[in-house]
Amino acid sequence: EVQLVESGGGLVQPGGSLRLSCAASGFTFSSFEMNWLRQAPGKGPEWVSFINSGGETIYYADSVRGRFTISRDNAKNSLDLQMNSLRAEDTAVYYCMRPHGGYWGQGTLVTVSS
């Protein structure tokens, strides 16, 4: 069974940093592309970032480019999202997602507030 479990969310002040992780299991992680998406309260999902299976190809949404960094460790079956210079508008539930098959984790809440 495919499982994706996010962690690392919490309350952070504007301008602060947070690192999210996604632990993958139930499939050969190194063979699959992955995404981070987020969903602000009461809003629809928003794509944040993409990384291909080997980590060589990376894309970011305009809203996070230059502040967020996606990475993966295929040996540890882990996907990360380093988030710097956080803003109030980054407040959301963050999900990791495997596009092939449409698998999503349960999400981790990030709240940016003073």
Add this chain to the structure above:
Amino acid sequence: EIMMTQSPATLSVSPGERATLSCRASQSVNSNLAWYQQKPGQAPRLLIYGASTRATDIPARFSGSGSGTEFTLTISSLQSEDFAVYYCQQYNDWPPLTFGGGTKVEIK
């Protein structure tokens, strides 16, 4: 960036009735269109990909149709567990992946 527009924003339907949800793309996405269902406090769940292919374990009462810029999700006979928010998402021209604003299906 391809904009996705869903209508209506809210659909009031009685259990057992048919529900028809629409999604329009600002330019052609061919058949690279997915539908998701989301219930409160849960992650989105993939229902349909390729505009019309049901994902694993999705009941046959869910069907998708369309191509190009106009798409439809039909729920043939609404069950109590189907009351939720539904999103369409294009993956034809990305980045970015883009989602519609959602249609809330509520009990009439």
